[in-house]
Amino acid sequence: MPDAGSTVTNSAREPFGSRLGAAMAARGPLCVGIDPHPALLKGWGLDDDAAGLRRFSLTVLEAVGSLAAAVKPQVALYERHGSAGMAILEELLAAARDEAVLTIADAKRGDIGSTMAAYADAWLRDGSALAADSVTLSPYLGFESLRPALDLAADTGRGVFVLALTSNPEGASVQHIGGTDSVARRVTEAAAVENRRYPGSLGSVGLVVGATVGSALSELELDLEAVRGPILAPGLGAQGATPADLRRTFASAYPQVLGTSSRDILSAGPGIQGLRDAALRTLDGLRGE
Numbered sequence: 001m002p003d004a005g006s007t008v009t010n011s012a013r014e015p016f017g018s019r020l021g022a023a024m025a026a027r028g029p030l031c032v033g034i035d036p037h038p039a040l041l042k043g044w045g046l047d048d049d050a051a052g053l054r055r056f057s058l059t060v061l062e063a064v065g066s067l068a069a070a071v072k073p074q075v076a077l078y079e080r081h082g083s084a085g086m087a088i089l090e091e092l093l094a095a096a097r098d099e100a101v102l103t104i105a106d107a108k109r110g111d112i113g114s115t116m117a118a119y120a121d122a123w124l125r126d127g128s129a130l131a132a133d134s135v136t137l138s139p140y141l142g143f144e145s146l147r148p149a150l151d152l153a154a155d156t157g158r159g160v161f162v163l164a165l166t167s168n169p170e171g172a173s174v175q176h177i178g179g180t181d182s183v184a185r186r187v188t189e190a191a192a193v194e195n196r197r198y199p200g201s202l203g204s205v206g207l208v209v210g211a212t213v214g215s216a217l218s219e220l221e222l223d224l225e226a227v228r229g230p231i232l233a234p235g236l237g238a239q240g241a242t243p244a245d246l247r248r249t250f251a252s253a254y255p256q257v258l259g260t261s262s263r264d265i266l267s268a269g270p271g272i273q274g275l276r277d278a279a280l281r282t283l284d285g286l287r288g289e
């Protein structure tokens with residue numbers, strides 16, 4: 001456990017939570033997911049190969065990079081193309097870095113500590129080809145098994161988003177276990193402790209809480225404000241949640257929430273303006289306009 005009083009000093013980079021908070025304040029609470037599904041590639045007139053993946057990824061970045069607070073490439077959709085796909089993901093992450101667009105690598109990594117150190121090295125180390133500003137993590141080998149990633153993120157000014165209440169209906173069968181002392185609550189409380197090491201209003205240890213979770217937050221008595229970290233909320237659009245649902249669900253924790261949408265926005269491509277308009281419509285909804 002970190003010393004509750006300590007602050008991040010090892011990196012010249014501002015901590016991820018502060019950087020994300022500034023981006024959300026400047027641009028609004030939208031993250032655009034970059035999920036190059038085969039059906040979307042086809043709809044864009046692209047082949048389901050590395051060239052199609054590259055065109056798709058760089059087009060989305062060009063369209064929304066200046067208006068979203070962050071982009072979230074879905075790693076699985078690059079992995080399915082093998083090494084060629086991972087090379088495109090590296091290129092996308094480098095392009096986002098060059099354009100100062102914050103990235104969330106949606107990799108959902110989690111393993112025993114020694115292996116976790118390798119995942120941390122891949123996604124959170126300065127100089128790694130796959131370095132992103134933050135990565136999604138799965139805590140189901142125990143929150144403390146994530147220690148190498150939590151510590152490396154702190155050292156390099158990067159961040160993590162730990163799965164707490166996922167947007168899929170099956171998630172409840174594990175995450176709700178324990179009722180008011182639920183698995184999700186243990187994750188939430190552990191994230192709150194981690195964020196004590198970060199100064200400022202938003203720590204760098206975020207949570208994933210689906211936009212679709214409805215009344216679960218109150219039923220499980222989860223205090224997301226106390227976490228003092230960003231809340232990545234997938235489930236907008238294609239999974240049925242609306243920006244109004246998001247505001248209702250998160251209530252007083254809404255200022256911490258980064259709504260994320262992939263297919264709903266991506267299906268407006270391949271035109272740059274269509275993608276921008278779709279992202280702006282979602283952003284207007286998230287801002288309550």
Ligand SMILES: O=c1ccn([C@@H]2O[C@H](COP(=O)(O)O)[C@@H](O)[C@H]2O)c(=O)[nH]1
Pocket residue numbers: 033035074106165166167168208209210234235236237238239260261262263264
């Ligand atoms: O609980 C979770 C965690 C991650 N995701 C990911 O977000 C996007 C959602 O895509 P849509 O097209 O907007 O439905 C996708 O990459 C998921 O793997 C999630 O949906 N729920």
